[in-house]
Amino acid sequence: MTAAESYDRLPDAVTEIFGEDATAEQAYDLLTVDVPPASWIAALETARDGLGCTYFDWLSAVDEPGTGFRVCAHLAALPDRSGPGPAVRRLLVRTTVPHEEAVLPSAIGVFAGAAWHERETHEMFGIGFDGHPHLVPLLLPEGFEGHPLRKDFVLAARVAKAWPGAKEPGESEHGGPKRRTMLPPGVPDPNEWGPLKGQQPVVAPTTGADGAGGVDAGAAGADTGAAGTARRTRTASQGSA
The missing domain is CATH 3.30.460.80 (NADH:ubiquinone oxidoreductase Nqo5 subunit)
Incomplete structure (x- = not known):
């Protein structure tokens, strides 16, 4: 054969x-x-x-x-x-x-x-x-740690090198307050992994105990209530029409 x-x-x-x-x-x-x-x-x-x-x-x-x-x-x-x-x-x-x-x-x-x-x-x-x-x-390159095609490999591009795009609020000449940095999926906290490990300030989360969390929750509730009232108003007007 x-x-x-x-x-x-x-x-x-x-x-x-x-x-x-x-x-x-x-x-x-x-x-x-x-x-x-x-x-x-x-x-x-x-x-x-x-x-x-x-x-x-x-x-x-x-x-x-x-x-x-x-x-x-x-x-x-x-x-x-x-x-x-x-x-x-x-x-x-x-x-x-x-x-x-x-x-x-x-x-x-x-x-x-x-x-x-x-x-x-x-x-x-x-x-x-x-x-x-x-x-x-x-x-x-020599000294590289890990195996980058494994599914559990840490995606650390944003941690090792800053994003070269537009400035975030609060950076450089931007006048607004700095917002919380969002990390892509799979990227760890730069304060826990990478060249800046342990060098970043730790920001304590706000809670209702100090009043800040309560204000935010109240504001969110007010927005929700206003939106709900607006929806009910539109629904009622549409029904009468």
């Missing part, structure tokens, strides 16, 4: 080709095979030797909260240049490792081109690849 014929038997024959724990699906002209971590290298070898997917395209991961890191390798079987041959056959081999033990054997023994991809995946997600000869940072 040729590699193309074996490929065409998928996804139905996935357990026969990749093992009893493997699953497969085909969508949007892409065949995806999921295998357990223990079968990761064997699955890549099967794809290369049994299905003719000798072209390594890329390797990366996705952080799935509550599930783990889904590591993906995209491969392809190229058509024979000597004749028309079949079209390019694409294959995505995936496995999932838990967040607590994010380690896989390195794929460079099967596809040498995976070396830099594993370095990037290790750097961005913190996934280890056993057997990699040089698993060192590739893209981030």
Whole structure:
């Protein structure tokens, strides 16, 4: 049986080709095979030797909260240049490792081109690849802490560097009172994290005990009452019309 014929038997024959724990699906002209971590290298070898997917395209991961890191390798079987041959056959081999033990054997023994991809995946997600000869940072600056593509990574852009846009009320020549700074989702309080940690004044919240909170609540109630009266007035006038 040729590699193309074996490929065409998928996804139905996935357990026969990749093992009893493997699953497969085909969508949007892409065949995806999921295998357990223990079968990761064997699955890549099967794809290369049994299905003719000798072209390594890329390797990366996705952080799935509550599930783990889904590591993906995209491969392809190229058509024979000597004749028309079949079209390019694409294959995505995936496995999932838990967040607590994010380690896989390195794929460079099967596809040498995976070396830099594993370095990037290790750097961005913190996934280890056993057997990699040089698993060192590739893209981030020296001394960078954390793994920025993890879902739990702190989004600290606004903390580390001030927003260069328009001035907030109370800043520079602006004459109005300074309003409470709003932080984007995922950004911590700059007084608790970042270069200004512990250097910002702590502002005590206002409560009804000192009267400030009561004034604000009263003003809010007055506004609500006025708005309610206006709504009732409009409703009554519309009904009479």
